[in-house]
Amino acid sequence: MRRMTYEQALALALHQEMERDPTVFVYGIGVPDHKRIFGTTNGILEAFGPERCLDTPIAEDSMTGFGLGAAVKGLRPVHVHIRVDFLVLALNQLVNMVSSFNYTAGGKVKVPLTIRAVAGRGWGQGCQHSKTLHSYFAHIPGLKVALPTTPSDAKGLLAAAIRDDDPVLLLEHRWLYWADEEVKAEPYTIPFGQSRKLREGKDITIIGTSWMNIEALKAAEILARRGVDVEVVDPRTIAPLDEEGLLASVLKTGHCIVADNDWSFAGFSAEIAAMISERAFGRLKSPVTRIGFQHVPCPTVRVLENAFYPNAVTIIRAVEQKLGLSPTDLAGEDFYSHERRFKGPF
Amino acid sequence: MSEPGLELYRKLYLIRRAEEAILRYYPEDDMKTPMHMSMGQEAAPAAVCQALGEDAEILCSYRSHAPFLARTGDLDLFFAEMYGKVTGTADGKSGSMHLACPGKGHLCSTAIVGSGLPVAVGAAFANKRLGRSTITCVFFGDGAMDEGAFWESLNAASLFKVPLLFILEDNGLAVHTAKNSRHGYGRIEDVVKAFDCGFYQGSGDDAEALLATVGKAAQDIRAHGHPAFLRVECYRYLEHVGINEDFDAGYRPRSDYDSWLARDAVKLQREKLLARGQGERAQAIETEIDQAVEAAIERAKAASLPDPSRLTHGVFSCAE
Numbered sequence: 317m318r319r320m321t322y323e324q325a326l327a328l329a330l331h332q333e334m335e336r337d338p339t340v341f342v343y344g345i346g347v348p349d350h351k352r353i354f355g356t357t358n359g360i361l362e363a364f365g366p367e368r369c370l371d372t373p374i375a376e377d378s379m380t381g382f383g384l385g386a387a388v389k390g391l392r393p394v395h396v397h398i399r400v401d402f403l404v405l406a407l408n409q410l411v412n413m414v415s416s417f418n419y420t421a422g423g424k425v426k427v428p429l430t431i432r433a434v435a436g437r438g439w440g441q442g443c444q445h446s447k448t449l450h451s452y453f454a455h456i457p458g459l460k461v462a463l464p465t466t467p468s469d470a471k472g473l474l475a476a477a478i479r480d481d482d483p484v485l486l487l488e489h490r491w492l493y494w495a496d497e498e499v500k501a502e503p504y505t506i507p508f509g510q511s512r513k514l515r516e517g518k519d520i521t522i523i524g525t526s527w528m529n530i531e532a533l534k535a536a537e538i539l540a541r542r543g544v545d546v547e548v549v550d551p552r553t554i555a556p557l558d559e560e561g562l563l564a565s566v567l568k569t570g571h572c573i574v575a576d577n578d579w580s581f582a583g584f585s586a587e588i589a590a591m592i593s594e595r596a597f598g599r600l601k602s603p604v605t606r607i608g609f610q611h612v613p614c615p616t617v618r619v620l621e622n623a624f625y626p627n628a629v630t631i632i633r634a635v636e637q638k639l640g641l642s643p644t645d646l647a648g649e650d651f652y653s654h655e656r657r658f659k660g661p662f
Numbered sequence: 663m664s665e666p667g668l669e670l671y672r673k674l675y676l677i678r679r680a681e682e683a684i685l686r687y688y689p690e691d692d693m694k695t696p697m698h699m700s701m702g703q704e705a706a707p708a709a710v711c712q713a714l715g716e717d718a719e720i721l722c723s724y725r726s727h728a729p730f731l732a733r734t735g736d737l738d739l740f741f742a743e744m745y746g747k748v749t750g751t752a753d754g755k756s757g758s759m760h761l762a763c764p765g766k767g768h769l770c771s772t773a774i775v776g777s778g779l780p781v782a783v784g785a786a787f788a789n790k791r792l793g794r795s796t797i798t799c800v801f802f803g804d805g806a807m808d809e810g811a812f813w814e815s816l817n818a819a820s821l822f823k824v825p826l827l828f829i830l831e832d833n834g835l836a837v838h839t840a841k842n843s844r845h846g847y848g849r850i851e852d853v854v855k856a857f858d859c860g861f862y863q864g865s866g867d868d869a870e871a872l873l874a875t876v877g878k879a880a881q882d883i884r885a886h887g888h889p890a891f892l893r894v895e896c897y898r899y900l901e902h903v904g905i906n907e908d909f910d911a912g913y914r915p916r917s918d919y920d921s922w923l924a925r926d927a928v929k930l931q932r933e934k935l936l937a938r939g940q941g942e943r944a945q946a947i948e949t950e951i952d953q954a955v956e957a958a959i960e961r962a963k964a965a966s967l968p969d970p971s972r973l974t975h976g977v978f979s980c981a982e
Contacts, residue, residue: 339792367791373821378780378814385784388769390792393784408811412774413781420760421770422752423976458977481979 321496322464325471326356326432326488330394332503333478334364337392340478343370344379344396353396354434354493376402380409380431384417384483387429392478397433400447400487407452414483415458426481432474435489435526435577438621438654443613448526448577451584453485454555460484460508461555463577465492465529466662468499469552472506479505489527489577494657509556513565514662517547520571520635523562523588524550528575528607528626530658535631538649544635554584559591566592570601571638575631580608602638607631627651665943666712670869671935672947673708673735674928677728679948679955680737684727684744685905687959693744695757700728702866702899703831705927706892707732709872710799710829714880719767719785721778722801724759725831726771729801734766737958747965753972769798775836776802776809779828783815786824786889797883799827805836808844819889820857826889827879828859831866833898838913854891866896867925870934897922 320328334340341364347353348361348369361369372379376397383393397403403410410431418425436445454461460482464470470488477484514529515536522532529550536546549565551558566572572592574585589604607626615621628651632644652658681701688697700707703725711718711732722729731740739751743761746754751763759773769785772778782800789796806812807830819826830850834841847853854861860882864872872894879890899919901908909916935944 373814373817375810375814375818378783378811378818381777381780381811381815382784382787382818385769385781385786385798386788386791387784388764388781389785389788391788408774408777409780413770413772413777416760417770418979419976420752420756421762421764421976422750422755423979425764426979460978 317498318501319496320467320499321494322467322470322488323355323493325467325499326474327358327360328501329471329474330357330360331363333475334360334368336503339390340392340394341368341370342394342396343372343383345372345374346398347371347396353398354490357396376405377409380406381413383429383431384409384414384427387427388417388425392428392430394430394432394478397431399445400433400435400449401444403431403433404449410453410459411456415456418482419458427483428478428481429483430474430477430486431484432486432488435487437489437491437527437625440616441614442616446614448487448489450487450525450554451578451582451587454584458483459555460553462486462508462553463526464488464552465514465524465526465550467495467497469506469512471499472504473552475503476505476508480508487526491527491658492530495660495662497660497662506552508553509558511549511551511558511561513547514550515546515548517545517569519545519569520573520638521547521549521565521569522573522575522631524548524575525554525584526577528577530652531626531628532575532631533662534628534651535635538628538632538644538646539635542644544639544641546635559595562588563592563595566596567599570599572600573605573607573631573634573638575607575626578608579611580606581611583608605634605638607634665940666873667870667931667935667938668940668943668947670708670712670873671931671944672951673712673732674704674869674931675948676735676737676951677704677708677731678928679951680731680740681727683955683959688905692963694746695744695759696903697758697905698725698903699900699905700725702922703833703896704728705866705869705872706829706831706894706896707801709869710827710876713873713876714797714799716767717795717797718799719769719789719796720799720801721769721782721785722771723775723778723803723806724771724773725803726758726761730761730763730768730771733768734763736763736766737954738961739763741958741962742965745962745965746967747962748968749962749965752976753968755976776806776811778802779806779811779815780818782826783819783822783824786819786826787822790824797825797827797880799829801829801831803836804830804832804834804841805844807850808836816854816857816859820859823858823888825883827883828889828891830891830893831896832893833896835898835914837902838911840913850893858888860886860888860890862890863893863895866894867922867927867930869927869931899923
């Protein structure tokens with residue numbers, strides 16, 4: 317075990333996979349530059365050279381098709397986007413080519429393409445540097461979508477994505493990069509489609525994605541002081557989705573909140589709410605509650621941004637409402653922000 | 663058979679006869695897949711695939727018949743896929759527009775204009791990295807040059823110096839829209855030459871001349887370690903999609919067709935063989951292919967449709 321941050325865990329996983337398999341290469345806009353994608357490609361250029369650590373033209377769509385071609389012909393490309401918003405430029409290749417390539421080839425090819433993209437937030441990221449959009453991608457058959465929350469999961473899911481013979485998107489929240497914990501230093505993978513219980517509880521289930529798990533854990537910590545026992549479950553990959561794991565938790569507690577790091581309307585939280593109501597309707601003590609971004613573009617100014625994002629307080633109020641509790645006094649509570657970074661532990 | 667002129671004729675004739683069979687059988691309405699016919703545009707795929715042989719790895723647009731047959735020569739896979747049968751390339755999941763057989767050198771056909779271009783750059787990149795002698799060949803129409811993917815791919819291929827042959831099948835039309843309504847530049851030749859990319863051109867009426875030109879382009883790619891661009895002027899005989907003529911629509915005159923038909927590539931190649939005293943061998947090829955086409959259609963018709971359980975097969979490679 318070694319103490320490392322989320323970004324160090326990503327860099328280590330990439331390094332280990334590139335060492336293990338000479339067909340792995342990493343590319344994308346700014347991948348080898350001095351900032352190294354927030355440090356997640358640190359040491360790669362030095363260890364593996366420019367042949368396997370490539371900068372590219374600013375042509376997201378074509379560079380995605382490029383990855384597809386390289387993957388089909390025997391390489392294992394890792395394409396990196398410093399913002400998820402830029403990945404939208406690649407939707408043609410992703411949705412029309414990458415996702416269906418194997419299907420139209422009669423299921424005879426492998427498309428081991430990994431795409432990493434960072435979801436930004438805070439300090440004026442505004443409406444074009446702050447999207448997560450995981451439900452966009454999960455909507456398309458043929459794409460796998462992972463949203464690691466912890467450094468350990470980031471390391472294991474990136475390694476699994478690189479070794480997977482199908483296209484995988486890994487969406488990473490910028491605020492999680494500062495988190496650190498004890499991580500297994502040697503290579504390992506985490507299978508897709510297995511949720512993870514971040515906190516065991518018996519009163520209410522919160523299904524969180526990405527950063528919203530941190531808010532959920534904070535809410536759970538505060539609510540625990542008044543005897544409310546919250547379970548936090550992280551799906552980790554939303555395609556494939558561990559329906560059984562999520563369902564088991566909801567069947568146990570009878571209450572479900574989906575705290576999604578995205579807009580709620582037509583989003584992943586709606587998918588979970590539908591699944592839970594289809595499969596656990598008679599066992600629910602309250603309807604599924606959804607928490608997500610306000611349905612507006614993300615604003616730049618802080619005061620509006622604060623109103624845009626849900627947080628631990630939003631979650632606490634939702635729990636109170638579901639369980640018929642009086643409002644918790646939150647005076648003196650210290651919540652996470654851009655300045656007050658979450659660092660762990662999990 | 664090693665004589666290049668005869669071998670080229672074999673490819674040209676195979677493509678033409680297969681498509682003529684489509685004209686005959688399509689009205690039965692059992693091939694339920696939109697047909698973008700190659701008729702009139704056989705020469706470039708035939709010449710490219712002959713010149714490069716097993717080293718050719720091709721990608722093309724929805725006008726896929728000629729490239730597919732030129733590369734694979736496989737009438738059974740072709741017709742079975744048109745009929746949506748289990749003996750096709752993809753259980754009928756691809757049909758005419760997405761025809762692909764990576765195991766036989768045909769990586770993909772795409773129904774989104776220009777979308778195969780970047781994939782070709784990546785495939786060529788992998789081939790170079792893995793030390794293969796393959797030259798990736800991407801066929802596209804002049805409509806694809808209006809797409810960002812074209813310019814991005816030309817740039818990336820030149821930058822990464824990949825063994826890639828761009829083949830512009832320049833029939834002057836994007837569906838029904840002429841070049842002068844779409845292009846804000848003059849000759850593509852001048853544009854391409856600004857990149858680190860060889861430029862070649864030829865005409866779709868003379869397949870043998872094209873064969874020599876492709877040979878030069880391939881030599882350029884191998885010698886200079888950069889991509890090359892081949893512009894082939896050609897003419898689409900039929901409508902954009904479907905099996906009919908559309909000269910009554912008014913967007914192009916029949917006289918253009920007549921002048922191209924007078925120097926039709928299949929006919930021209932046959933005449934060359936006759937002039938060389940190879941008429942008998944040409945005729946033997948024709949007889950063989952005529953029978954092969956009919957037999958392949960018969961087998962395709964007789965083959966089974968996919969079981970509905972095949973619907974979910976092949977979405978992912980990891981889970982069957």
